[in-house]
Amino acid sequence: MASTQVITGPDDMSNFSIGIIGLGDMGKMYARRLSDNGWRVNACDREERYNGLKEDFAHNKQINILPNGHLVSRMSDYIIYNVEAASIDKVVATYGPSTKQNAIVGGQTSCKAPEIAAFEKYLPADVDIISCHSLHGPAVDPHNQPLVIIKHRASDSSFEKVKKVLSCLGSTHVYLSAAQHDRITADTQAVTHAAFLSMGKAWHANAQFPWELARYVGGIENVKINLTLRIYSQKWHVYAGLAILNPYAKEQIRQYAQSVTDLYKLMLGGHEKEFRERVIGAGKKVFGNQPFDGELLLKDEILDRFSLGKKPETPMPNNHLSLLAMVDCWSCLNIVPYDHMICSTPLFRLWLGVTEYLFRKPALLDDVCRIAIEDNTFRSDDLEFTFAARGWSDAVSFGDFEGWKDRFVSTQKFFEPRFPDATKVGNEMMKTILENMKK
Ligand SMILES: NC(=O)C1=CN([C@@H]2O[C@H](COP(=O)(O)OP(=O)(O)OC[C@H]3O[C@@H](n4cnc5c(N)ncnc54)[C@H](OP(=O)(O)O)[C@@H]3O)[C@@H](O)[C@H]2O)C=CC1
Numbered sequence: 001m002a003s004t005q006v007i008t009g010p011d012d013m014s015n016f017s018i019g020i021i022g023l024g025d026m027g028k029m030y031a032r033r034l035s036d037n038g039w040r041v042n043a044c045d046r047e048e049r050y051n052g053l054k055e056d057f058a059h060n061k062q063i064n065i066l067p068n069g070h071l072v073s074r075m076s077d078y079i080i081y082n083v084e085a086a087s088i089d090k091v092v093a094t095y096g097p098s099t100k101q102n103a104i105v106g107g108q109t110s111c112k113a114p115e116i117a118a119f120e121k122y123l124p125a126d127v128d129i130i131s132c133h134s135l136h137g138p139a140v141d142p143h144n145q146p147l148v149i150i151k152h153r154a155s156d157s158s159f160e161k162v163k164k165v166l167s168c169l170g171s172t173h174v175y176l177s178a179a180q181h182d183r184i185t186a187d188t189q190a191v192t193h194a195a196f197l198s199m200g201k202a203w204h205a206n207a208q209f210p211w212e213l214a215r216y217v218g219g220i221e222n223v224k225i226n227l228t229l230r231i232y233s234q235k236w237h238v239y240a241g242l243a244i245l246n247p248y249a250k251e252q253i254r255q256y257a258q259s260v261t262d263l264y265k266l267m268l269g270g271h272e273k274e275f276r277e278r279v280i281g282a283g284k285k286v287f288g289n290q291p292f293d294g295e296l297l298l299k300d301e302i303l304d305r306f307s308l309g310k311k312p313e314t315p316m317p318n319n320h321l322s323l324l325a326m327v328d329c330w331s332c333l334n335i336v337p338y339d340h341m342i343c344s345t346p347l348f349r350l351w352l353g354v355t356e357y358l359f360r361k362p363a364l365l366d367d368v369c370r371i372a373i374e375d376n377t378f379r380s381d382d383l384e385f386t387f388a389a390r391g392w393s394d395a396v397s398f399g400d401f402e403g404w405k406d407r408f409v410s411t412q413k414f415f416e417p418r419f420p421d422a423t424k425v426g427n428e429m430m431k432t433i434l435e436n437m438k439k
């Protein structure tokens, strides 16, 4: 169920205060937006950051910086944990027992199973549990973006209060259970990131800045490059947490790696008939059997606009293994990606946009299948991509945070000098494409 709302809920909230534990990128965004809308916010990060944060927020009288989560928990009516997903158990174990009587507690981590487990384990029984998750990064305007709200253990009156507080973000409320949330975000987030993480790893393995090669510039390639760099420019723990801790994500990411491997083997063996049947069959299952006469989510002129490199006269063709495998993966898992639009991140909408772009244009898809079989030029890139997809899947399956981090950070370093340009172009691209998708 989804709705964008301005909520007039309970009136008895004049003394109501919000607590925020964890003042990183998302915690700060919440603190600023809630306090700008008149809410009193008590907030903290790690104790050693107390003095620095006090200075940073000295100008904002609505935000009361405190030394630690005990103090925030003691004096706030609705406490939101905004810490790393992997730390949630430890942090709630520490501060949870200090929660004010009859308060409401929630988390804003990207994966709800460990968060809810920690709340159930450590919070006093009189405390209500209502979690949330903003489905966008800290630099994106929350307006009209999906905001999942999870009424896990709470009275209707507490639920109304939380909805009222969060309504000032202007997001579209989506009401789900914790398990529904994790199931959907495994599809929309974890597996989408696996594709981009694998592209980055493959380019790194071949020591390529893809926008410097004719093959990679223009059209769909711009979206792939800009989004890959966008992910690698962020904090590793966000992506590790939502993949490794989500109970549903392992299966999706494993299937993505399997789809990449299966298609790559068919390409290597030159099994054109089988390859086409598999790709086209998957496309029919995901995008329907009928010729498409609707409007595509993405358009050429927009796709071409955002390039980090110069568009060559004749761009080299590409077999788009990453996209073919995505649709194969959805098909194998019986996922209809459009069903998840209510709970989608900007990144997922763009990713679905480019897959749709390829699969709804039969001539383009036909050409891509031909290139996949006939053209050997990209075999080494595709081999690296296949290795990368399997490597990410193994790291997630083994629950290997350290291995995952090493894989991420080494490639992050490779792309780092290019982040300033990539962020600028990537932000513009996201904004323009997403605005156009709305029309
Ligand atoms: N970034 C994004 O795009 C989104 C992130 N999320 C989720 O939001 C949560 C926060 O993410 P984000 O803000 O990006 O991450 P950050 O790393 O920027 O922020 C987390 C903050 O919590 C602090 N912290 C850790 N332990 C404690 C503690 N015991 N007491 C107080 N503060 C503590 C961290 O300190 P330290 O760094 O020293 O550990 C850090 O400053 C994550 O669970 C993430 O999955 C949700 C939506 C979008």
Ligand SMILES: O=C(O)C(=O)Cc1ccc(O)cc1
Pocket: 109, 110, 134, 135, 136, 137, 189, 231, 238, 242, 345, 346, 347, 348
């Ligand atoms: O759009 C994406 O998938 C992002 O990369 C930003 C992001 C990261 C973590 C979240 O929990 C929600 C959004």
